[in-house]
Amino acid sequence: MTPNKEDYLKCIYNISISKEKVTNKLVAEIMNVSKPAVTEMLRKLVNSKLIEKDNSKGYTLTEEALILVSNVVRKHRLLEVFLLEHLAYPTNKVHEEAEILEHAVSDFFIDSLDKMLGHPNKCPHGSIIPQKNIILEDDIILLSEALQGKIYYVKRLSAKKEIADYLLGEGIKLGSKIIIKEKSSLGKIIKLEVDELTISLSDHLASHIFLATNNL
Known part of the structure; x- marks a missing residue:
């Protein structure tokens, strides 16, 4: 899974949380890329069976994609905890740094980091840190x-x-x-x-x- 595809899946997930219809236009605006580029990527994700097209909801994530997103979110939020608590990053800087690091570290690294941190259940922004390979369920x-x-x-x-x-x-x-x-x-x-x-x-x-x- 490329970092670019992961970012698209995260974007679709975040739009769906707000209960908005996930459209090409909305994804293009949030990702800050052209509509043709979004259309091409969404086509690839549909062909890979990571997203589906729904008439009322727009694009939705498949179960496989939801697990992928959940694991990326887990990486991101554990990295935020590490940056804040062990590297003394300011709270308003941890998100941006974690966005970069989440694509660079391995699953083994994150599992080791989770253990070192004592298996925290929330990130510095108050969001739940999902368990590995468990679909994220933020009741918000x-x-x-x-x-x-x-x-x-x-x-x-x-x-x-x-x-x-x-x-x-x-x-x-x-x-x-x-x-x-x-x-x-x-x-x-x-x-x-x-x-x-x-x-x-x-x-x-x-x-x-x-x-x-x-x-x-």
């Missing part, structure tokens, strides 16, 4: 999709430094208790209570905050 939703009046907890923030820094400045951090108080009629502005402090966010910023109904 976007803040922009959260129901009004229900209690949620922040499980992950955007990996984009400028957005994560802004959200932290607004008091939104891992583990924060969030209640949606009000949504505008067009769904563009969301008023929410964060640890008993009321703030307003745009729908765009809300799409960079991941929530769960438990704080485990």
Whole structure:
């Protein structure tokens, strides 16, 4: 599996988490490549039986691809823990560095790293570190999709430094208790209570905050 194919599979998985239809256009925008290049790669992935075309969901990952993505995510998140806890990397730098390293290290290295780290179950951003060869199941939703009046907890923030820094400045951090108080009629502005402090966010910023109904 080439690093490029792994990145495409991760991209499709991440889009599907937000419950958006996975289209050529959306993949091209996120991967920052041309639509013809995306179309060609998706064709190869379909032929390799790693993705399937669905009329309602767009492109979806097969079980084999889900396991591949899960193992790449496992590598990435274990590397983040290592960089933060043993090399003293700043939290906002570990994601970018792990993106580079995840394609370079072997499975044996990652298994050894997992053992050395004491088999951590969460990365520095609060996401679950999946077990090897087990399909990743992050039971999370976007803040922009959260129901009004229900209690949620922040499980992950955007990996984009400028957005994560802004959200932290607004008091939104891992583990924060969030209640949606009000949504505008067009769904563009969301008023929410964060640890008993009321703030307003745009729908765009809300799409960079991941929530769960438990704080485990």
